[in-house]
Amino acid sequence: GENVEQHPSTLSVQEGDSAVIKCTYSDSASNYFPWYKQELGKGPQLIIDIRSNVGEKKDQRIAVTLNKTAKHFSLHITETQPEDSAVYFCAAGVDNAGNMLTFGGGTRLMVKP
Amino acid sequence: DAGITQSPRHKVTETGTPVTLRCHQTENHRYMYWYRQDPGHGLRLIHYSYGVKDTDKGEVSDGYSVSRSKTEDFLLTLESATSSQTSVYFCAISESSGANVLTFGAGSRLTVL
Numbered sequence: 001g002e003n004v005e006q007h008p009s010t011l012s013v014q015e016g017d018s019a020v021i022k023c024t025y026s027d028s029a030s031n032y033f034p035w036y037k038q039e040l041g042k043g044p045q046l047i048i049d050i051r052s053n054v055g056e057k058k059d060q061r062i063a064v065t066l067n068k069t070a071k072h073f074s075l076h077i078t079e080t081q082p083e084d085s086a087v088y089f090c091a092a093g094v095d096n097a098g099n100m101l102t103f104g105g106g107t108r109l110m111v112k113p
Numbered sequence: 114d115a116g117i118t119q120s121p122r123h124k125v126t127e128t129g130t131p132v133t134l135r136c137h138q139t140e141n142h143r144y145m146y147w148y149r150q151d152p153g154h155g156l157r158l159i160h161y162s163y164g165v166k167d168t169d170k171g172e173v174s175d176g177y178s179v180s181r182s183k184t185e186d187f188l189l190t191l192e193s194a195t196s197s198q199t200s201v202y203f204c205a206i207s208e209s210s211g212a213n214v215l216t217f218g219a220g221s222r223l224t225v226l
Contacts, residue, residue: 001172004155006155009153032213034214034215036215036217041219041220042219042220043117043203043205043217043218043219043220044156044203044215044217045217046214046215046216049214089155089156093213094213095213096213100146100158100161100171100213101158101213101215102172103155103156103157104155105153105154105155106153106155
Protein backbone atom coordinates (compact mmCIF):
# COMPACT_ATOMS: atom_id res chain seq x y z
CA GLY A 1 0.00 0.00 0.00
CA GLU A 2 0.84 3.67 -0.05
CA ASN A 3 3.21 5.14 2.54
CA VAL A 4 3.47 8.89 3.08
CA GLU A 5 6.21 10.50 5.13
CA GLN A 6 6.05 14.12 6.18
CA HIS A 7 8.79 16.44 7.47
CA PRO A 8 9.36 18.29 9.68
CA SER A 9 7.04 17.25 12.49
CA THR A 10 7.26 20.74 14.00
CA LEU A 11 8.18 24.04 12.39
CA SER A 12 8.54 27.43 14.02
CA VAL A 13 8.87 30.57 11.92
CA GLN A 14 8.74 34.29 12.46
CA GLU A 15 5.73 36.14 11.16
CA GLY A 16 6.38 37.21 7.58
CA ASP A 17 8.84 34.42 6.87
CA SER A 18 8.15 31.49 4.54
CA ALA A 19 7.40 27.95 5.65
CA VAL A 20 7.99 24.76 3.68
CA ILE A 21 6.64 21.31 4.51
CA LYS A 22 7.76 18.28 2.53
CA CYS A 23 6.18 14.88 1.88
CA THR A 24 7.31 11.77 0.09
CA TYR A 25 5.11 8.94 -1.13
CA SER A 26 5.81 5.39 -2.23
CA ASP A 27 3.09 4.32 -4.67
CA SER A 28 3.70 5.50 -8.22
CA ALA A 29 -0.01 4.98 -8.95
CA SER A 30 -0.95 7.89 -6.68
CA ASN A 31 -1.98 10.92 -8.69
CA TYR A 32 -3.81 13.14 -6.20
CA PHE A 33 -2.03 15.06 -3.44
CA PRO A 34 -4.11 17.23 -1.10
CA TRP A 35 -3.05 19.31 1.87
CA TYR A 36 -5.24 19.73 4.93
CA LYS A 37 -5.02 22.30 7.71
CA GLN A 38 -6.24 21.44 11.20
CA GLU A 39 -6.85 24.19 13.71
CA LEU A 40 -7.05 23.44 17.40
CA GLY A 41 -10.21 21.56 18.33
CA LYS A 42 -11.41 21.24 14.75
CA GLY A 43 -11.37 18.69 11.98
CA PRO A 44 -8.89 18.94 9.09
CA GLN A 45 -9.89 21.19 6.21
CA LEU A 46 -8.67 21.04 2.62
CA ILE A 47 -6.55 24.07 1.72
CA ILE A 48 -5.04 23.09 -1.62
CA ASP A 49 -4.56 20.02 -3.79
CA ILE A 50 -2.60 19.06 -6.85
CA ARG A 51 -2.92 16.36 -9.46
CA SER A 52 -0.06 14.61 -11.18
CA ASN A 53 -0.54 16.33 -14.51
CA VAL A 54 0.45 19.63 -12.89
CA GLY A 55 3.85 20.50 -11.43
CA GLU A 56 2.83 23.49 -9.36
CA LYS A 57 -0.33 25.14 -8.10
CA LYS A 58 -0.72 28.43 -6.28
CA ASP A 59 -3.52 30.00 -4.30
CA GLN A 60 -2.66 33.39 -2.84
CA ARG A 61 0.02 32.79 -0.18
CA ILE A 62 0.09 29.01 -0.46
CA ALA A 63 1.55 26.87 -3.21
CA VAL A 64 2.18 23.20 -3.74
CA THR A 65 4.86 21.66 -5.94
CA LEU A 66 5.01 18.08 -7.15
CA ASN A 67 7.94 16.04 -8.42
CA LYS A 68 6.54 12.75 -9.67
CA THR A 69 9.91 11.36 -10.65
CA ALA A 70 11.24 11.74 -7.14
CA LYS A 71 7.84 11.01 -5.56
CA HIS A 72 7.76 14.08 -3.38
CA PHE A 73 5.57 17.13 -3.02
CA SER A 74 5.81 20.24 -0.88
CA LEU A 75 3.63 22.95 0.64
CA HIS A 76 4.95 26.49 0.59
CA ILE A 77 3.42 29.26 2.67
CA THR A 78 4.75 32.76 2.07
CA GLU A 79 4.39 35.83 4.28
CA THR A 80 3.24 33.70 7.20
CA GLN A 81 0.73 35.12 9.65
CA PRO A 82 -0.21 34.02 13.19
CA GLU A 83 -3.45 32.56 11.85
CA ASP A 84 -1.40 30.13 9.77
CA SER A 85 -0.46 28.38 13.04
CA ALA A 86 -2.02 24.92 12.85
CA VAL A 87 -1.24 21.29 12.07
CA TYR A 88 -0.83 20.55 8.38
CA PHE A 89 -1.30 17.12 6.81
CA CYS A 90 -0.29 15.97 3.37
CA ALA A 91 -1.95 12.98 1.74
CA ALA A 92 -1.64 10.86 -1.38
CA GLY A 93 -4.07 8.68 -3.28
CA VAL A 94 -5.71 7.97 -6.58
CA ASP A 95 -7.92 10.73 -7.94
CA ASN A 96 -11.13 8.79 -7.95
CA ALA A 97 -14.28 9.20 -5.92
CA GLY A 98 -14.26 7.10 -2.81
CA ASN A 99 -10.67 5.97 -3.00
CA MET A 100 -8.78 6.15 0.23
CA LEU A 101 -6.17 8.74 0.97
CA THR A 102 -3.04 7.92 2.95
CA PHE A 103 -2.02 10.75 5.26
CA GLY A 104 1.37 11.90 6.45
CA GLY A 105 2.10 12.22 10.17
CA GLY A 106 1.43 15.96 10.27
CA THR A 107 3.47 19.14 10.82
CA ARG A 108 2.75 21.54 13.65
CA LEU A 109 3.46 25.02 12.32
CA MET A 110 3.92 27.83 14.81
CA VAL A 111 4.12 31.40 13.54
CA LYS A 112 5.60 33.74 16.11
CA PRO A 113 4.41 37.34 16.00
CA ASP B 114 -17.78 21.30 9.83
CA ALA B 115 -21.06 22.26 8.28
CA GLY B 116 -23.17 19.26 7.35
CA ILE B 117 -21.39 16.74 9.59
CA THR B 118 -22.16 16.13 13.22
CA GLN B 119 -20.26 13.73 15.45
CA SER B 120 -21.53 12.52 18.80
CA PRO B 121 -20.49 12.33 21.49
CA ARG B 122 -17.72 14.91 21.22
CA HIS B 123 -16.05 13.62 24.37
CA LYS B 124 -16.31 10.30 26.15
CA VAL B 125 -14.46 8.60 28.96
CA THR B 126 -15.05 4.90 29.41
CA GLU B 127 -13.48 1.89 31.04
CA THR B 128 -11.64 -1.00 29.46
CA GLY B 129 -13.98 -3.74 28.27
CA THR B 130 -17.06 -1.60 27.81
CA PRO B 131 -18.77 -1.16 24.42
CA VAL B 132 -18.69 2.27 22.81
CA THR B 133 -20.56 3.63 19.79
CA LEU B 134 -19.67 6.84 18.02
CA ARG B 135 -22.13 8.40 15.63
CA CYS B 136 -21.59 10.43 12.49
CA HIS B 137 -24.53 12.23 10.94
CA GLN B 138 -24.41 14.10 7.62
CA THR B 139 -26.91 16.34 5.89
CA GLU B 140 -25.03 16.54 2.58
CA ASN B 141 -26.38 13.31 1.05
CA HIS B 142 -22.83 12.25 0.20
CA ARG B 143 -22.34 8.65 -0.79
CA TYR B 144 -19.00 8.00 0.91
CA MET B 145 -18.39 8.13 4.65
CA TYR B 146 -15.20 7.35 6.55
CA TRP B 147 -13.95 6.87 10.08
CA TYR B 148 -10.37 7.91 10.86
CA ARG B 149 -8.42 7.92 14.08
CA GLN B 150 -5.81 10.54 14.84
CA ASP B 151 -2.84 9.82 17.06
CA PRO B 152 0.33 11.88 17.58
CA GLY B 153 2.93 11.09 14.93
CA HIS B 154 0.58 8.87 12.96
CA GLY B 155 -1.51 11.45 11.21
CA LEU B 156 -4.94 10.19 10.23
CA ARG B 157 -5.44 6.48 9.75
CA LEU B 158 -8.49 4.98 8.10
CA ILE B 159 -10.51 2.55 10.24
CA HIS B 160 -13.51 1.74 8.04
CA TYR B 161 -15.37 3.37 5.22
CA SER B 162 -18.74 3.10 3.52
CA TYR B 163 -19.64 3.52 -0.13
CA GLY B 164 -23.38 3.28 0.33
CA VAL B 165 -26.14 2.04 2.62
CA LYS B 166 -25.08 -1.31 4.08
CA ASP B 167 -21.89 -1.22 1.99
CA THR B 168 -18.78 -0.99 4.14
CA ASP B 169 -15.16 -2.07 3.98
CA LYS B 170 -12.08 -2.17 6.18
CA GLY B 171 -9.35 0.38 6.29
CA GLU B 172 -5.80 0.31 7.53
CA VAL B 173 -6.53 -0.12 11.27
CA SER B 174 -9.86 -1.95 11.46
CA ASP B 175 -9.07 -4.53 14.16
CA GLY B 176 -11.31 -4.05 17.20
CA TYR B 177 -13.79 -1.85 15.35
CA SER B 178 -17.04 -2.46 13.49
CA VAL B 179 -19.29 -0.11 11.54
CA SER B 180 -22.83 0.07 10.30
CA ARG B 181 -24.66 2.27 7.85
CA SER B 182 -28.41 1.70 7.75
CA LYS B 183 -29.22 5.14 6.33
CA THR B 184 -27.35 7.43 3.95
CA GLU B 185 -26.97 10.07 6.63
CA ASP B 186 -25.68 7.94 9.52
CA PHE B 187 -22.44 6.01 9.94
CA LEU B 188 -21.80 4.33 13.29
CA LEU B 189 -18.44 3.20 14.66
CA THR B 190 -18.55 0.58 17.42
CA LEU B 191 -15.83 -0.60 19.74
CA GLU B 192 -17.22 -3.89 21.04
CA SER B 193 -14.85 -4.03 24.00
CA ALA B 194 -12.79 -0.87 24.37
CA THR B 195 -9.07 -1.10 25.13
CA SER B 196 -6.62 1.58 26.24
CA SER B 197 -4.95 1.45 22.81
CA GLN B 198 -8.20 2.80 21.36
CA THR B 199 -7.82 6.04 23.26
CA SER B 200 -7.72 8.51 20.40
CA VAL B 201 -9.52 11.28 18.57
CA TYR B 202 -11.92 9.89 16.00
CA PHE B 203 -12.90 11.82 12.90
CA CYS B 204 -15.73 11.14 10.53
CA ALA B 205 -15.39 12.35 6.93
CA ILE B 206 -17.60 12.41 3.87
CA SER B 207 -17.01 12.76 0.15
CA GLU B 208 -19.20 13.14 -2.87
CA SER B 209 -20.02 10.34 -5.26
CA SER B 210 -18.17 11.83 -8.17
CA GLY B 211 -15.13 13.88 -8.82
CA ALA B 212 -11.91 14.03 -6.85
CA ASN B 213 -11.62 12.47 -3.46
CA VAL B 214 -12.10 15.66 -1.45
CA LEU B 215 -12.86 14.87 2.16
CA THR B 216 -14.93 17.02 4.50
CA PHE B 217 -14.26 16.22 8.14
CA GLY B 218 -16.36 16.46 11.24
CA ALA B 219 -15.14 18.14 14.43
CA GLY B 220 -13.95 14.91 16.02
CA SER B 221 -14.82 12.74 19.01
CA ARG B 222 -12.24 12.42 21.78
CA LEU B 223 -12.38 8.98 23.41
CA THR B 224 -10.46 8.08 26.53
CA VAL B 225 -10.38 4.45 27.65
CA LEU B 226 -9.20 4.00 31.23
